[in-house]
Amino acid sequence: MRDDLDDLFGGLVGAPVAERPQPFKFLDPYGPDDRAIFFGRESETALLYAQFFKSRLTLVYGESGTGKTSLIDCGLRAQIPPEDMLFIPVRTAFEPATAVRQALLKQAPLAEEPPEDLEVLLREVIQRKHKTLVLVFDQFEEFFLFQPASVRRDFARQMAVWLEHGLDLRLLIGIRQEYLAQLTELEEWLPDLYQNRLWVRRMSREQAQAAITGPCRALDIAIEPELVAELLDTLTAGGQGVELPILQVVLDTLYRRAVADDAEQPRLTHAGYQALGQTQNILAQFIEERVSAYQDEAEPARQVLKTLVTAEGTRRLSSPAEMEERLLQFGAEIPNERLLELLRRLVDDRIVREDADHHRFELRHDALAARIWQWMTGIEQELLEVRQTLEHRLREYRQRGRLLDAGMLDDLKPYESRLHLRGELADLVAKSKQQAVRARRRGRRRLIAGLVVGWAFAGFAFVQWDLAEQARNQAEYQRNWAEQEINRAKQEKTRAEQSLEHDAGNTPAARDAIMEALTIARDSHAKHQDEPSRQFLAQTLGNLSFTLLFNRQFQEAIATAEEALALNPSDILPATNQAHGYLLSGQFEKAEAIYRQHARDKVNDQQTFAEAVLDDFAKLRERGIDHPDMKKIETLLRTSSGQP
Amino acid sequence: MKERYIREIIEGFPYPIAAVFVRLRTDECLDPGSLRLKYILATAEAIARFLGVVALVECRDYLEEQGGPPPPTLSVDFAARFRRITWGNWLHFAREGFKWLQQVGQPGLLAAQLADVYFDRPSKESRAAQALGELLTLRNSLNHDKIKAMYPHEFRALCEDAYPRLESVLELLEVLLDYELTFVSQIEVLKRRKKDPSYWHRLKKIQGNSSDFLGDRRRLGITLDSHAVILRHPDHDHYLDLDPLLVYEDEAGKAPDIFFYNGLKGDAVVEYAACKHGGQFDSDGCARAGEIAEEVQHLVQLFSPAEENRHAG
Numbered sequence: 006m007r008d009d010l011d012d013l014f015g016g017l018v019g020a021p022v023a024e025r026p027q028p029f030k031f032l033d034p035y036g037p038d039d040r041a042i043f044f045g046r047e048s049e050t051a052l053l054y055a056q057f058f059k060s061r062l063t064l065v066y067g068e069s070g071t072g073k074t075s076l077i078d079c080g081l082r083a084q085i086p087p088e089d090m091l092f093i094p095v096r097t098a099f100e101p102a103t104a105v106r107q108a109l110l111k112q113a114p115l116a117e118e119p120p121e122d123l124e125v126l127l128r129e130v131i132q133r134k135h136k137t138l139v140l141v142f143d144q145f146e147e148f149f150l151f152q153p154a155s156v157r158r159d160f161a162r163q164m165a166v167w168l169e170h171g172l173d174l175r176l177l178i179g180i181r182q183e184y185l186a187q188l189t190e191l192e193e194w195l196p197d198l199y200q201n202r203l204w205v206r207r208m209s210r211e212q213a214q215a216a217i218t219g220p221c222r223a224l225d226i227a228i229e230p231e232l233v234a235e236l237l238d239t240l241t242a243g244g245q246g247v248e249l250p251i252l253q254v255v256l257d258t259l260y261r262r263a264v265a266d267d268a269e270q271p272r273l274t275h276a277g278y279q280a281l282g283q284t285q286n287i288l289a290q291f292i293e294e295r296v297s298a299y300q301d302e303a304e305p306a307r308q309v310l311k312t313l314v315t316a317e318g319t320r321r322l323s324s325p326a327e328m329e330e331r332l333l334q335f336g337a338e339i340p341n342e343r344l345l346e347l348l349r350r351l352v353d354d355r356i357v358r359e360d361a362d363h364h365r366f367e368l369r370h371d372a373l374a375a376r377i378w379q380w381m382t383g384i385e386q387e388l389l390e391v392r393q394t395l396e397h398r399l400r401e402y403r404q405r406g407r408l409l410d411a412g413m414l415d416d417l418k419p420y421e422s423r424l425h426l427r428g429e430l431a432d433l434v435a436k437s438k439q440q441a442v443r444a445r446r447r448g449r450r451r452l453i454a455g456l457v458v459g460w461a462f463a464g465f466a467f468v469q470w471d472l473a474e475q476a477r478n479q480a481e482y483q484r485n486w487a488e489q490e491i492n493r494a495k496q497e498k499t500r501a502e503q504s505l506e507h508d509a510g511n512t513p514a515a516r517d518a519i520m521e522a523l524t525i526a527r528d529s530h531a532k533h534q535d536e537p538s539r540q541f542l543a544q545t546l547g548n549l550s551f552t553l554l555f556n557r558q559f560q561e562a563i564a565t566a567e568e569a570l571a572l573n574p575s576d577i578l579p580a581t582n583q584a585h586g587y588l589l590s591g592q593f594e595k596a597e598a599i600y601r602q603h604a605r606d607k608v609n610d611q612q613t614f615a616e617a618v619l620d621d622f623a624k625l626r627e628r629g630i631d632h633p634d635m636k637k638i639e640t641l642l643r644t645s646s647g648q649p
Numbered sequence: 650m651k652e653r654y655i656r657e658i659i660e661g662f663p664y665p666i667a668a669v670f671v672r673l674r675t676d677e678c679l680d681p682g683s684l685r686l687k688y689i690l691a692t693a694e695a696i697a698r699f700l701g702v703v704a705l706v707e708c709r710d711y712l713e714e715q716g717g718p719p720p721p722t723l724s725v726d727f728a729a730r731f732r733r734i735t736w737g738n739w740l741h742f743a744r745e746g747f748k749w750l751q752q753v754g755q756p757g758l759l760a761a762q763l764a765d766v767y768f769d770r771p772s773k774e775s776r777a778a779q780a781l782g783e784l785l786t787l788r789n790s791l792n793h794d795k796i797k798a799m800y801p802h803e804f805r806a807l808c809e810d811a812y813p814r815l816e817s818v819l820e821l822l823e824v825l826l827d828y829e830l831t832f833v834s835q836i837e838v839l840k841r842r843k844k845d846p847s848y849w850h851r852l853k854k855i856q857g858n859s860s861d862f863l864g865d866r867r868r869l870g871i872t873l874d875s876h877a878v879i880l881r882h883p884d885h886d887h888y889l890d891l892d893p894l895l896v897y898e899d900e901a902g903k904a905p906d907i908f909f910y911n912g913l914k915g916d917a918v919v920e921y922a923a924c925k926h927g928g929q930f931d932s933d934g935c936a937r938a939g940e941i942a943e944e945v946q947h948l949v950q951l952f953s954p955a956e957e958n959r960h961a962g
Binding site: 010012013014051054055057058059061084085086087088089134135136137171173 | 659671672674675676677678683684686687688690691694788791792793796858859860861863899903904905906925926927
């Protein structure tokens with residue numbers, strides 16, 4: 006049977022077991038070599054194993070501290086022979102495609118220049134290794150914490166392509182459950198994202214018991230049942246399940262003390278547990294105790310630890326250079342050498358872990374990050390958030406070349422001096438400001454240009470309007486003025502007519518009144534050159550010619566009448582005066598021609614030309630002005646008009 | 650063996666063989682040590698098992714079609730061999746099955762070609778068959794205590810001896826590249842008014858080393874058996890249903906995988922073992938328990954009628 010071969014070679018293959026294995030992991034996750042001490046997660050391991058082979062994309066989610074990483078790194082990996090699959094852990098705190106590339110080349114270095122295309126590289130590694138490749142994106146919340154949307158979209162698209170193209174590849178995502186909903190944005194490219202998932206919950210009492218007693222049994226370490234019972238009572242008191250980081254720290258502390266007491270036969274005792282004090286606060290106590298022991302360096306160490314926490318209270322991987330810069334915002338300036346020394350000490354004290362490949366540091370567990378986050382003042386937390394947002398935008402800038410917008414720069418203003426920005430971040434802000442200034446200038450220029458155009462247009466319109474208004478006002482004024490003048494002239498004319506009527510001998514008074522009216526009419530016409538002024542002038546001239554007849558100035562009367570007719574040929578009244586002038590001055594033919602021309606016309610609605618001539622003849626005769634040819638004309642007009 | 654052919658084996662051989670063979674190409678198995686030796690033997694065992702399965706189902710189909718008794722070489726001790734199956738028993742079924750089919754002139758689907766692989770001429774085993782036998786002998790010479798006491802150079806020597814034999818078997822099995830091993834996961838019937846029904850098969854391809862078993866949807870001129878692992882030539886209508894000796898199971902084992910028949914518990918419970926990562930399961934724990942029991946009992950009755958009659962009597 007097949008198992009025969011596994012049994013036959015069983016003791017010979019596999020990783021060598023460490024000589025003096027530690028039973029507990031403190032704040033470190035269990036790894037593939039910890040299978041012998043990994044207890045309490047048997048059912049989840051079996052579930053994850055089955056899920057893992059059902060789809061090429063598996064999602065593992067749960068609260069921080071539930072042991073997702075251990076479940077993947079130890080539970081799952083220990084079930085799969087290394088000759089079957091190559092697990093590549095990838096942290097997405099860094100640009101994810103680059104992180105995948107670096108992780109691949111670390112695990113499967115190529116002798117020649119690696120291909121540029123990541124998919125080609127993946128294919129090459131798979132072919133070269135002859136194994137299924139498993140990309141493990143643990144702590145995938147970093148993808149959302151540190152990568153801008155554009156990077157996230159691009160990477161999700163890439164992952165979808167890898168799966169579509171049938172690479173012998175599996176993707177395993179571990180994420181804190183608070184960020185589970187955010188994964189939805191990747192569904193567009195990875196529609197089966199939620200199909201194959203495993204929820205890792207806090208350990209139950211039974212599971213925790215296995216996690217406590219299993220390693221002790223496996224490594225032959227004595228543990229008092231009273232200790233197990235009380236520890237479980239304490240850790241499950243809230244009814245929310247067991248917080249593994251606390252369990253691990255307590256057990257590891259007890260174990261170390263037990264080894265200190267008796268290295269050959271360590272024994273975890275109830276008394277030792279009682280001496281520890283408050284279990285629930287053990288993490289806070291642990292970190293406080295460790296850092297306080299630094300004495301003069303305690304405060305700088307606290308500031309260093311603050312730089313390893315995100316605005317969300319989770320841990321973050323950071324290089325010493327990044328930490329050095331962030332320290333300034335907490336008011337601490339620590340030179341590189343001293344910082345490295347502090348970090349080494351924090352690593353030795355198991356508070357910080359080093360990623361030696363990238364020379365980056367991070368807190369050993371998110372549980373510590375939550376404690377350190379509580380050390381921060383409100384302004385420090387705000388500064389952290391602003392810096393993180395800036396770092397986010399810097400990645401976007403690298404990816405898309407998009408600078409900070411004016412809103413972001415405004416938000417940044419109150420914090421900028423305290424952030425002590427350097428390097429790329431400072432450059433980004435400076436460039437963004439320059440762009441904002443340019444944009445403002447451009448905006449101002451545009452505004453000015455707009456205003457100029459607007460003003461020009463408005464000015465033009467205004468000028469036109471003003472001109473029109475002026476013209477209208479002027480016309481109005483002129484009209485009013487003209488009306489007044491006409492009224493005055495009419496008054497003068499009336500006065501002249503009255504003078505003529507009531508004082509026939511006083512024609513010069515009438516003539517002066519008419520002359521006054523004529524002066525006004527001429528001025529008005531010269532000024533306005535319009536129809537009313539023209540008509541008025543013509544009418545006044547007509548009146549003057551009539552008056553001149555009564556003053557026996559027949560030639561002047563003829564000339565004035567002709568002037569009036571030239572101004573307004575449609576008014577035939579001046580023509581009567583013209584004809585009268587010719588008749589009275591002995592130029593009968595000319596007079597007769599005019600009388601005949603208009604014999605049948607009307608001078609206005611009430612009076613015909615003949616009636617007006619006969620009326621004028623009567624008035625002239627009343628003033629003693631008569632001519633023998635007048636009768637001929639009277640006969641002519643009566644004949645022509647049919648009057649009796 | 651040429652690199653190109655090795656790649657063809659890894660990508661195109663039936664999964665039960667390719668999935669084991671590919672491990673010999675990994676960094677962990679390149680050095681001629683214990684792990685390499687383990688997978689050389691495991692690949693040889695997978696080949697023996699696959700050939701045994703094909704031989705038995707070819708014989709089953711022939712017996713069902715033609716009637717008559719099975720050859721004594723198969724029927725003698727069949728139930729005992731079948732109940733407690735071993736590498737040696739698989740090789741026995743393969744050798745005797747192909748030999749009988751060759752004798753009765755039944756070409757079957759693969760029988761004629763595999764008989765040629767197995768025999769140079771009637772009753773004279775080929776180099777491949779001999780190599781498989783030698784690898785079995787090597788495996789039987791090892792036991793846990795002996796292995797624990799072996800030095801690295803001894804493993805090296807065994808690997809250097811065993812691998813060429815494995816190569817010689819694989820080289821002669823090139824014919825397997827012409828066949829598709831698939832799992833019929835679903836059959837849909839489409840029937841329009843006044844038209845003949847058409848059958849759409851959802852097939853999971855189980856070729857090559859990958860355990861992804863990518864799906865495919867095809868309309869075929871024939872109707873395949875539901876939930877069966879089948880071996881077929883893309884150009885022929887005839888196919889071999891390998892059930893219940895090779896099954897696909899996605900729930901009963903540790904993980905979805907192809908499982909091979911690994912012995913009987915009682916009369917009706919079959920023990921299955923995964924080709925790669927699915928672990929083991931007993932057929933009474935899976936949804937097809939009844940069908941499997943029926944098929945297995947039918948096989949036993951078919952190949953050992955006298956023995957069954959004896960039980961009945």
